């Protein structure tokens with residue numbers, strides 16, 4: 001049997017699941033994980049993951065650069081993290097209340113993240129950003145929140161980029177600024193007047209399919225801090241996507257800027273559902289005064305996984321490794337793009353790279369390239385940043401580049 005025949009024989013498993021999903025899951029799949037928006041070579045359903053590799057339900061293997069859109073940072077099925085989770089699972093997960101893991105994890109975060117004096121936990125990134133905003137409003141008694149234009153902070157009524165199903169009142173207290181633009185930040189603060197509760201900001205601009213990623217300029221970061229201080233407002237850093245990939249701690253530490261609250265999720269427990277808000281002492285009272293809870297927020301398994309994972313991330317300079325392998329990937333892709341006559345812009349930190357094709361109406365080149373890469377077993381995304389992990393090796397990058405060389409060539413022949 002040729003490889004093509006094998007692939008065709010196996011293909012129906014994913015197709016079959018998609019047909020069943022279309023009957024019982026709205027839209028067949030909701031949100032950005034609906035792969036009908038991607039080239040046909042992307043699988044919808046996966047069977048397993050190991051290290052930096054994924055296997056789909058049809059048995060096709062991929063070198064994965066999406067890391068589950070961020071959660072995988074130490075490798076799928078990392079033995080240390082999985083052993084800690086299994087040990088806790090043997091004792092129980094959702095019990096009558098929290099396990100000792102909750103205190104241990106809070107202690108570890110306070111010890112790891114410079115500005116943190118305390119931690120509280122949820123499950124999703126949206127839990128963490130929502131909690132942070134609620135704490136900011138409770139602490140200040142004010143309403144307005146400054147937020148980067150088009151920045152994503154979660155899928156609740158305040159933040160969801162799609163307004164369908166929310167009311168103008170839900171969003172009435174959000175005022176937008178442009179990232180790295182101090183004048184727009186000042187203008188937004190002026191509009192808030194004496195009602196400014198907080199500023200929510202991501203460590204770098206990573207929100208748009210049409211825009212490049214932008215690292216924070218040091219003057220901008222300092223201006224955000226100064227403006228929060230001047231207005232007795234809370235500086236909230238959304239590290240849900242970036243957490244522990246740029247800095248093992250708080251991302252603006254190298255810029256000398258400390259937030260008051262930081263929201264983490266995605267990678268902190270290497271794929272187990274966990275989020276955290278950490279904060280400064282001055283906000284501990286407000287954080288305990290608000291009503292914050294969730295049926296699964298106290299469960300022990302994800303917390304045990306989080307302790308093991310953060311322990312691993314602290315052992316070596318993991319951001320340096322992700323930057324190294326990300327740079328190798330980026331350098332290789334740049335050469336391949338040029339060899340095939342594509343002008344591309346690669347932006348953002350190498351640990352979370354983004355590649356945009358210049359003059360690419362409808363993302364035709366991005367779709368052709370990433371579709372051809374997926375067909376060759378390399379998972380990238382046409383319009384979302386990618387993620388490196390500590391599990392990606394130099395060999396993984398070399399293997400991936402062998403395949404992307406062919407993918408660029410195919411994209412060139414398809415697009416002419």
Ligand SMILES: Cc1ncc(COP(=O)(O)O)c(C=O)c1O
Nearest residue numbers: 124125126152153154238240241
């Ligand atoms: C920066 C940022 N904030 C918040 C969220 C929301 O996280 P979740 O999808 O876990 O609710 C995301 C998710 O992608 C994110 O990237």
